[in-house]
Amino acid sequence: GQNIDQPTEMTATEGAIVQINCTYQTSGFNGLFWYQQHAGEAPTFLSYNVLDGLEEKGRFSSFLSRSKGYSYLLLKELQMKDSASYLCAVRVFTGGGNKLTFGTGTQLKVEL
Amino acid sequence: KAGVTQTPRYLIKTRGQQVTLSCSPISGHRSVSWYQQTPGQGLQFLFEYFSETQRNKGNFPGRFSGRQFSNSRSEMNVSTLELGDSALYLCASRYRGQLNYEQYFGPGTRLTVT
Numbered sequence: 001g002q003n004i005d006q007p008t009e010m011t012a013t014e015g016a017i018v019q020i021n022c023t024y025q026t027s028g029f030n031g032l033f034w035y036q037q038h039a040g041e042a043p044t045f046l047s048y049n050v051l052d053g054l055e056e057k058g059r060f061s062s063f064l065s066r067s068k069g070y071s072y073l074l075l076k077e078l079q080m081k082d083s084a085s086y087l088c089a090v091r092v093f094t095g096g097g098n099k100l101t102f103g104t105g106t107q108l109k110v111e112l
Numbered sequence: 113k114a115g116v117t118q119t120p121r122y123l124i125k126t127r128g129q130q131v132t133l134s135c136s137p138i139s140g141h142r143s144v145s146w147y148q149q150t151p152g153q154g155l156q157f158l159f160e161y162f163s164e165t166q167r168n169k170g171n172f173p174g175r176f177s178g179r180q181f182s183n184s185r186s187e188m189n190v191s192t193l194e195l196g197d198s199a200l201y202l203c204a205s206r207y208r209g210q211l212n213y214e215q216y217f218g219p220g221t222r223l224t225v226t
Binding site: 031033041042043044045048087089091094096097098099100101102103104105 | 116145147153154155156157160167168169170202213214215216217218219220
């Protein structure tokens, strides 16, 4: 099976930088996603990593180390609107195709 | 381009009943996946459909089933509802040729079983 771990909650200050970690144990790894979900809303796509390294997209960056089963999402210049749940999801290839397994999410609270 | 739509948005059912949820993907997206989201378990994969065929299935009992129509719209059915089926049911669509495998989620159907 798959096991994905990420912190349950984090708090950070507006304007600061925060790093949300995700570790996973899985077979058939075929990519890692980060999604953002505001309360009462649907998840929205942030990033996709399949190769080792850092992917940067504006204020958000995502890093992957496949050998360590580790990823992080880096949020810079935090804004109040960044308060949300951040979901790490691993794409796994099974016999029949690919499926996504999500972590339980990290609730980020941005304070003044 | 219109987003993913799901109907109904809210539903209250009684134990033992059955329910059908509907999802219309973004135009041009032929892959539709369904997820169950609960506070305790998070987002859990139910199944994926592509070209009217179920391509993958999560670890849910046979009471959960789905289908996809030729216009890519999908339905999900839960029979013999249990209290534990109360959850937010999300569907997501994607364009299969997209390299980053980005999925677009609908707003969800909030199912309450009493």
